[in-house]
Amino acid sequence: MGRNADYHRTVSKQYRQLLKQCQVNLDHMDRELPPSVEDFGELLKERGVSRREFIKWTSLMTGALMLPPIFNPAVARAAEQFSRVPVVWLHFAECTGCSEAFLRTSYPGVADILLETISLEYHETIMAAAGDQAEKCLEQCLHDFPGKFLCVIEGAIPLGNNGKYMRLGPKGKTGVEIAKEVTAKAAATICIGGCSAFGNIPAAKPNPTDCVSVSKAIGVHTINIAGCPPNPVNFIGTILHYLMFRDVPPLDGLGRPVWAYGKRIHDYCERRAHYDGAEFVQQWGDEGAKHGWCLYKMGCKGPYTYANCGQVRFNDGVSWPIMAGHGCIGCTEPGFWDTMAPLEKPIHEDTFGGGQGTIDTIGTALLGVTAVGIAAHAAATAIRHRDDKSETK
Amino acid sequence: MEHIVPKKEWTVAIRYNHWLMAAAIFILIASGFYIAYPVSLSFSDKVTEMNDIIFWHILAGICLVFLFIWRIYLMFFSRFHADWKDFFAWMNVKNSLKQVKFYLLISKEPPDHTHLYGPLQSVAYGGLLVMVALIVLTGLILTGAAGYKSGLTGIMYTMVRPAERLMGGLAGVRLIHHFLTWGFILFIVVHTYMAFWYDVIFKEGTVSSMISGVVFRKAHK
Numbered sequence: 052m053g054r055n056a057d058y059h060r061t062v063s064k065q066y067r068q069l070l071k072q073c074q075v076n077l078d079h080m081d082r083e084l085p086p087s088v089e090d091f092g093e094l095l096k097e098r099g100v101s102r103r104e105f106i107k108w109t110s111l112m113t114g115a116l117m118l119p120p121i122f123n124p125a126v127a128r129a130a131e132q133f134s135r136v137p138v139v140w141l142h143f144a145e146c147t148g149c150s151e152a153f154l155r156t157s158y159p160g161v162a163d164i165l166l167e168t169i170s171l172e173y174h175e176t177i178m179a180a181a182g183d184q185a186e187k188c189l190e191q192c193l194h195d196f197p198g199k200f201l202c203v204i205e206g207a208i209p210l211g212n213n214g215k216y217m218r219l220g221p222k223g224k225t226g227v228e229i230a231k232e233v234t235a236k237a238a239a240t241i242c243i244g245g246c247s248a249f250g251n252i253p254a255a256k257p258n259p260t261d262c263v264s265v266s267k268a269i270g271v272h273t274i275n276i277a278g279c280p281p282n283p284v285n286f287i288g289t290i291l292h293y294l295m296f297r298d299v300p301p302l303d304g305l306g307r308p309v310w311a312y313g314k315r316i317h318d319y320c321e322r323r324a325h326y327d328g329a330e331f332v333q334q335w336g337d338e339g340a341k342h343g344w345c346l347y348k349m350g351c352k353g354p355y356t357y358a359n360c361g362q363v364r365f366n367d368g369v370s371w372p373i374m375a376g377h378g379c380i381g382c383t384e385p386g387f388w389d390t391m392a393p394l395e396k397p398i399h400e401d402t403f404g405g406g407q408g409t410i411d412t413i414g415t416a417l418l419g420v421t422a423v424g425i426a427a428h429a430a431a432t433a434i435r436h437r438d439d440k441s442e443t444k
Numbered sequence: 445m446e447h448i449v450p451k452k453e454w455t456v457a458i459r460y461n462h463w464l465m466a467a468a469i470f471i472l473i474a475s476g477f478y479i480a481y482p483v484s485l486s487f488s489d490k491v492t493e494m495n496d497i498i499f500w501h502i503l504a505g506i507c508l509v510f511l512f513i514w515r516i517y518l519m520f521f522s523r524f525h526a527d528w529k530d531f532f533a534w535m536n537v538k539n540s541l542k543q544v545k546f547y548l549l550i551s552k553e554p555p556d557h558t559h560l561y562g563p564l565q566s567v568a569y570g571g572l573l574v575m576v577a578l579i580v581l582t583g584l585i586l587t588g589a590a591g592y593k594s595g596l597t598g599i600m601y602t603m604v605r606p607a608e609r610l611m612g613g614l615a616g617v618r619l620i621h622h623f624l625t626w627g628f629i630l631f632i633v634v635h636t637y638m639a640f641w642y643d644v645i646f647k648e649g650t651v652s653s654m655i656s657g658v659v660f661r662k663a664h665k
Contacts, residue, residue, distance in 0.1 A: 329493035
């Protein structure tokens, strides 16, 4: 019992120190960041978000970031600073689905207000400026906030034909050139979505434009908010972490924040009990599907996929793919379009490129050939060594 | 005048290691295929299944880890016969060719008994140990990912986790794990056949030697 109490004292002491450090960091950010355009409190009131709803949201984010409740006020303060961080949002080879996912919602909550008021110095899709004016915005930002702005990249970078598959802006720069120029001056580079993080769909076979991830194309370390599209919570949480601790959150081997991508879909899955009990949906709409059984045999890639979708869910926390009755497609993993295909069949029914099914077919064939070979060898041995017995006598 | 002399070929440790490894591998193959192609086995009210079978699979897998470590230890530090050199018997090209010819029934002259293993055996058994190392490596990554990562498996998981990235995520790890299984199946079939074949051709008691430890060599006096 004594040891237990000691443990609790040590842990709470560590957290209090961390909180103190966190407040120092937030004070620092307060001085450093450019002033906010709109008052955050006013903004919330205008949008009809009550103080209570805001506090509820901060507890959600504190929990998602795996911090104890004493950090609620710090998260609230970081949220107030959120829209003061200058952001440059670049688009390369992608579908803009990630921006769409972040900006369109049915009931704008705190997260949406944050993403709408985010200080975008440059965002090709939603900025009013175009052509030379847009280019000027980017140059202005690089000039005004060197080493202070966050560079957010959506989309893979084509390297084929010396990068000429992608030319952007009035000066016709290639994607590689722009990425190099901007990331060199950024405080940190955040890759939004599977394309910029791992190449994914633009880089899927046969990849004629030779698309690769941002980190591979220009050789910088990136924070990869993987997903297709990723959950806005994971993006906001990463920036809140940056504000509170003046550092990027701990990342896994693939550059994904551990707080969001530390566990598999399978580990959080609400249908997990049915997997453990071997109760599987065999066909869309069968009895198992009606009972909400495991979707593993319908091609769910949850066991191979690191993400927190089941915890934070999508569309204002209403639902997520597995809850809605479809398996996970593994979109947060590198090269998912190739490695997880076909998306609605288990990996062992992979039709191309040597999945588990191919291995089993080859294995069975080899086993057959071996059996025939053994039979032939045994027969041949019987003939060839027929006289051995008489020799040994 | 010739007579037959029993010769100690396998130490007790090697024999235990061999059969325990064989048992572990048989359990692993059977449970592994169930995990790859799960079906419901509810014969009674009790639902056994996936979770239990994964547990037995992991238990046998951890046994295999230790059996592998034990085998590597014996290879270098056995008090009776540290056989690491015997795994390089294939480097004698002339003898290797001799054995291939003998196996293909072209010649009736068996290869020289220079090492504990013949040249082809040294390749097969060395390859088997490499396969065990790889399947144990991928298995430990999958074990850790499945949540068995407190204590010992946790330490092992931390050590092997970096390899996950090289294999392109868990999907790749699992594919390699599954691929290696077939290597074991083919090995078992060929190994069993060749053991019996040796027994028939040489009449030295090859099959029983892995139980008794003794082969019967002909000696001329």
